[in-house]
Amino acid sequence: MYEAGPSVPKPASPTPLPSALTVGDITVQITYSARRKKTIGAKIVNWTTLEVQAPAGIPPAELRTAIDGFVKQMCQQRQTARRFSSDDVLEQRAQRLNREYFGGKLRWRSIRFVSNQHRRVGSCSPARGTIRISDRLTDTPDFVLDYVIVHELAHLLVANHSPAFWKHVYRYSKTERARGFLMGMQLEREDADSDDLEDDTMPEGE
Numbered sequence: 001m002y003e004a005g006p007s008v009p010k011p012a013s014p015t016p017l018p019s020a021l022t023v024g025d026i027t028v029q030i031t032y033s034a035r036r037k038k039t040i041g042a043k044i045v046n047w048t049t050l051e052v053q054a055p056a057g058i059p060p061a062e063l064r065t066a067i068d069g070f071v072k073q074m075c076q077q078r079q080t081a082r083r084f085s086s087d088d089v090l091e092q093r094a095q096r097l098n099r100e101y102f103g104g105k106l107r108w109r110s111i112r113f114v115s116n117q118h119r120r121v122g123s124c125s126p127a128r129g130t131i132r133i134s135d136r137l138t139d140t141p142d143f144v145l146d147y148v149i150v151h152e153l154a155h156l157l158v159a160n161h162s163p164a165f166w167k168h169v170y171r172y173s174k175t176e177r178a179r180g181f182l183m184g185m186q187l188e189r190e191d192a193d194s195d196d197l198e199d200d201t202m203p204e205g206e
C-alpha cells in the first residue's frame with residue numbers, strides 16, 4: 001500500500017509591505033517593479049512624502065530596513081533645509097511681499113519658521129517686530145505661505161483683525177483661496193479671530 005506522508009506545508013511567503021506606509025510624519029509610497037533586480041530607489045517628493053521603487057520579490061524585512069534608512073536621511077536633510085535655507089527664503093519672500101503690497105514701507109526684526117506652533121500658522125509681535133511662521137507651511141502651496149506672510153506683515157500696521165486690517169490683507173489677490181485652503185486644514189477659523197497677535201508680556205516660545 002502506498003501511503004502519503006503528512007503533507008509538508010509550504011512556508012507562507014511573507015506578506016509584502018503595503019503600497020503606502022507612514023513612518024513618523026512621512027508617507028512612504030512604494031512601487032514594486034519587475035524590472036528592478038536588486039537596488040531600491042528612493043525619491044523625495046516633498047518634505048512629507050517619499051517615493052520608493054523596489055524589486056518585485058524583495059523580502060519585506062529587507063525593504064523595511066532600507067526604507068527606515070531613507071527616512072532617517074530624509075529627516076536629516078529636511079532639518080538642515082529648514083534651519084539653514086528656509087528662513088532666508090522666508091525673509092526674501094517677506095521683502096518681496098512688502099514691496100508688492102505695502103510699498104516697501106514695513107520694517108521687522110525677524111521672520112522665521114518655528115516648529116512649536118501647531119494651532120496657529122503664523123504669529124506676529126508688532127512691538128518686537130518679530131514674525132513666526134509654522135513650519136507646517138513649508139510644504140503647502142506658495143500662495144498659502146504668501147497669504148500667511150502678508151497677514152502677519154499687515155499686523156505690523158494694524159494690531160487687530162478689524163476691517164482696516166483685512167483691507168490691507170485682501171490686496172493680496174489669493175487671500176480668499178488661501179483662507180479656504182487653511183480652513184480645509186483646519187488652521188484658519190471662519191470668524192478670523194485667530195489669536196495670532198503676541199502680547200508683549202508673553203514669554204518667548206509659542
Ligand SMILES: [Zn+2]
Nearest residue numbers: 151155196197
Ligand atoms: Zn491675524
